[in-house]
Amino acid sequence: MKTSKSAAIGFIFVTLLIDVMGWGLIIPVMPDLISQLKGIPINEASAYGSWLLSAFAITQFVFAPMVGNLSDRFGRRPILLFSLLGFGIDYIVLALAPTYAWLFAGRIIAGITGASFTTASAYIADVSTPETRAKNFGLIGAAFGLGFVIGPALGGLLAGWGIRAPFYAAAVLCLVNCLYGYFILPESLSKENRRPFSWARANPFGALMFLKKxxxxxxxxxxxxxxxxxxxxxxxxxxxxxxxxxxxxxxx
Structure with missing residues (x-):
């Protein structure tokens, strides 16, 4: 059991690391890709990039409570694997995007499946003891920091193969991790601790009202x-x- 929990915590760390690295990988090349697809100077690409970030953020704001409630109903494992699969599909869409509109589609997919951070946090809470909880949650911060260091540097190196190469690399990382998790990641939420899906908690405003309690x-x-x-x-x-x-x- 201890070995299983250690493997699960290691998988969660790698999942968060890959998610953040995926963001970092595309940072160096996203302005060039937008410039190419829109046919505009690169100094004008930032405005269009901000719309992509907004699409991701708004979609995640709307769907994150729903995904969290689904993990309470069906367990953490399927939601984590679904999120990884969604991110992999997102990066493939971005890599193949023939127009700027396709970038929007990819960011919306990522926003819908982008609750892996919250579900991963719930997973850590499930498998942690009072003695190990602080240490295990510290891995989240470590994954963020390390991912933002490695991601942009690796993205800059991969850009030498073309501006779409980092997107393919990010997709491969997500899909390989999804496949790895399918075989080694155990479920952390027992069936007796699951609760029915509730639309009152599955919408962002209901989730914000929960904070008042x-x-x-x-x-x-x-x-x-x-x-x-x-x-x-x-x-x-x-x-x-x-x-x-x-x-x-x-x-x-």
Whole structure:
């Protein structure tokens, strides 16, 4: 059992690492691809790239609670494998995209299946003991950091083979990990601990209303929102201030 849990935690780490690496792999070449498909100078591609990011973010906002509820109903394993398969398909669509509209289709697919982070976190919670919970959740941060270091560097190297090569590489990573997980990843949520699917919890507004019941979680969620918002706006400057302010209020 201990060996099985260790293998599962290792798989979750690799899954998160590959997800983040997949993002990093395409960062160096996405402006060139947009420029090529739209027939515009590369300095104008950022505006179109922002629309792609918005499509992904909005779709994930809408579908993440639904995917989370599906994992509560059917288990973590099928949802994680489905997410990996979806990301693999997304990168193939991006790699083959003949027009800019295809990039939108790929980002929407990724948004729908992009709940692997939350489902992976739930998986870690399922298999962790009180003694190992902090260590296991620390792997999430490690996967993010390592993925954003390796991904762009590898994407830049692969770009030498063509601007679509990093997309194929990201697709292969996701699909190979999906196949690997199919054979080695055990289910973490027992049938007696599963709960029926609920539309009240499966929509984003219902999920936000859930935070009102738990002030501690709502404080952490708001802190994380400010962290992400300021990091994107100020490029990782000034991000610690909201956390200090929230801690100082002692409302957690």
């Amino acid at each position: 738990y002030p501690a979680i709502s404080g952490l969620a708001f802190c994380f929102f400010l962290f992400i918002w300021q990091r994107r706006r100020y490029k990782a400057t000034g991000t610690i201030l909201p956390c200090i302010v929230l801690i100082g209020t002692k409302k957690w």
